Amino acid sequence: MKYLSTRDKRIRLSAAEAIKMGLSRDGGLLTPERVPVIDEAFLRSLIPAPYPVRAAKIMALYLDDYPEAELLSFAEDAYGPERFDTPAAAPLRKVDSNTYCLELWHGPTSAFKDMALQMLPRLLSAALAKTGEDKTACILVATSGDTGKAAMEGFADVPRTSIMVFYPKDGVSEIQEAQMVTQEGNNVGVCAVVGNFDDAQAGVKRIFSDAAIRDTLDKRGVFLSSANSINWGRILPQVVYYISAYCDLLRDGALSMGDKVNFCVPTGNFGDILAAYYAMRMGLPVGKLICASNRNNILTDFLRTGVYDRNRQFYTTMSPSMDILVSSNLERLLYDLSGENDAEVRGYMEALSRGGKYEVSESIKAALNGLYWGGFCDERGTSATIGRYWRDYGYLIDTHTAVAADVLEQYRAATGDRTVAVFASTASPYKFCDHVLDAIGQPPKGAGTALLDQLHEATGTPIPSRLAALKGKQRRFDLSAEKADMERVVLDFLK
Secondary structure, three states, rough: EEEEEOEEEEEOOOHHHHHHHOOOOOOOEEEOOOOOOOOHHHHHOOOOOHHHHHHHHHHHOOOOOOOHHHHHHHHHOOOOOOOOOOOOOOOEEEEEEEEEEOOOOOOOOEEHHHHOOOOHHHHHHHHHHHOOOOOOEEEEEOOOOOOHHHHHHHOOOOOOOEEEEEEEOOOOOHHHHHHOOOOOOOOOOEEEEEOOOOHHHHHHHHOOOOHHHHHHHOOOEEEEEOOOOOHHHHHHHHHHOOOOOOOOHOOOOOOOOOOOHHHEEEEOOHHHHHHHHHHHOOOOOOEEEEEEEEEOOHHHHHHHEEEEOOOOOOOOOHHHHHHHOOOOOOOHHHHHHHOHHHHHHHHHHOOOOOOOOEEEEHHHHHHHHHHHHHHHEEHHHHHHHHHHHHHHHHOOOOHHHHHHHHHOOOEEEOHHHOOOEEEEEEOOHHHHHHHHHOOOOOOOOOOOHHHHHHHHHHHOOOHHHHHHHHOOOOOOOOOOEEEHHHHHHHHOOOO
């Protein structure tokens, strides 16, 4: 299996090379040359299997230079009891007769990014050996809140790696920031960027494309890689949990083999819902992919009109991991829907870079209409949904999960579609205590980690142990920089 750049498919890399590199040097995203097909027999074989076995079997279909036994050893370590608080790793919770919630936050940082970022360091370390790489990999990360901590947790003190995380100053929750600035490890660095997530993400991409920086680092024995979802090693482990969720629905009698399921995913950078799309392309019986946005509803507008226009106001919301106006992973979808037309995709990306806007072809618009439904939930709706779920179901959800729950209801009201649906829960409510407390009618008394106990006392739900451990933990990082200075920060970090 080769991996091609979405902007120049003449670039062909092995799986290990693609994971090691992260982003193609032409700025394109590395994407599999074909999508493997699964059948009923394959799904049936996964139903009784534990999550690590499911992960290894699914990932082996794409990573032909990683033996399945090797992938299984990685998965057993990544999703084992030392890191995840449930053997299911990604358990389903039944809400009502045809609605389920896929809980993706049972890992060490209480966010869905753990599902991929506990696997990626293992894949990358193996890739260094498989490709004969003798340099150190520096992982550059732009985060809107959760990726940074999950990446640092995964890569902390991993041999022959270092990791530098950039996050938007004043653009993440207090718990998210506390997780990052207290991170342990001798190979980690964190820097707040004066700006928003798009500024941080653009800066990281700019550094990747800077030949002078690459040359300087090469002389220092360092090369750049990525732990953002621009790296295929991030997307593939996310494909696993959609297939796993379908198997759990079969196991529990909620579906019969071949019945379709709808997935509703809260997303900003489009990676999580792109993983669901790849599961659908593999043959998973999926009816509709429902894309849930917050007040930064650029994806909603795109899916409804075919016009992507980032020239709009940016909002800082209570669901900060979705506060994004440049959805990088959309590029992989456009590549697939265009019939792998790299010139067409390159044109869209050049138009976005030049004027902040592009409009896709009529054929892509038609394909989007058949595959996706887009909706968004504002701040008032997010808070109301958290309160309603706690009141009606005794189920405490976070701000991002509430966006998905509300948009799923919007979809059903608009279409009448009562297909069994799964909405993704991407973070623990304890990462956003202040907003969750407000939503359930308990005004916050304090800030940051002080609110963990208040939310626990108000709801009786358990505090994730790693979040509880943040209380009183020493801050290690105070670095901040203007977006134009990110290159200097990286070079200083790697001296």
